[in-house]
Amino acid sequence: MHRVKVPALARVMPLDPQESQHLRVLRLRVGAQVQVFDGEGGEARATVIRLDEGGAMLELGERVENDRETPQPVTLAVALLKGDKLSDVVRAATELGVARVQLLQTRYADVPEIGDAKLVRLRRVAAEASKQSRRAVTPDVLAPIPVSKLVLDGQGFLAHPGSAARVTDSLDWSAPVTFVSGPEGGFSDAEVAALTASGFVSVTLGPRILRAETAPLALLGAVAATGV
């Protein structure tokens, strides 16, 4: 069944021109059933009650339980990366269940800043990936902050070469979870010290050197492979 993102679940939901056009391309007709979701966990059936050149309108049906979310929200805090790498990370992290991506400015960053246009693009990538992986939540992508400003709420884990601790040994779902992943050049000693002082625990991803775009997916994959 086709999934449509709507600003909010409401008795009658007019669609924006792009989504309306999409329904027409799919050759849906008045009376067709679709699934709607609001990106914040709300999901329901809906019926197409209007579909013509003027646009599309849906009528709300039954609420649907969506059990694709982790028991507690997962945040991925990830260093700014070059080129399309951040898009790749945001896309896969969304599939793997993150609720939020917090971009980080780091000392040895590949790039020091990110433009507004790129941030908008990353949010669009998250929205598309959310839809494709049939989630009811669209992860937020938050503008970069320095590592020192990252506040730990719940449990925090840091992918750090040389650590022996395993993420799956320490992870419980009593509180929100944050994973931190560095730039290609790694975190500076001061950044690691700051994160550790804030309560982040260093965990292993094996004895090999992972690229900055592979490490966060390995961490999130380890969590997904526990079945949550």
Place this chain on the structure above:
Amino acid sequence: MHRVKVPALARVMPLDPQESQHLRVLRLRVGAQVQVFDGEGGEARATVIRLDEGGAMLELGERVENDRETPQPVTLAVALLKGDKLSDVVRAATELGVARVQLLQTRYADVPEIGDAKLVRLRRVAAEASKQSRRAVTPDVLAPIPVSKLVLDGQGFLAHPGSAARVTDSLDWSAPVTFVSGPEGGFSDAEVAALTASGFVSVTLGPRILRAETAPLALLGAVAATGV
């Protein structure tokens, strides 16, 4: 220290023109130390004993223990995927420690076949990723076979939506390990039945829908996150 791939460890090792040129670009000089590896687990120090327009030559030094390999060889058996997705999978799988990538022809494949040139390109990707992740083993990339021809040697796991079993609960390192990952359209029922009959165990990657290129990395990430 710069790492150089050589055909075999030998007392004196002439380098091919490309590697020779690379050493010159790095401005190394006669007497410089490098690390050599043969792609089959052999790794050693070496000294540059010649470096000029005629080429480069290395003299073997001490053998080096490389502990970046998994306790038993890991094979990733992965369906043919469209575009550059296979390259991305081979690159990340190499970082995550696989010893071999076995390409699979599947019923609902995105692409039915792969050309020789592409196979050569995938092997080059594996060689480069092996070097970058400082492994002493270069994973082999094997030409596609049908799923029904995949023989299980040791333990086998199949990423399959709807399964509740966790890979890390069943995995031990008493025997080689094979992970199987399907195409975008999933395995057919007959393929899943054949794999199950061969002894492959279905495991979960969480309740969300993963793209075909994300699933193998989540599986391998789960293994890397155990520290091996």
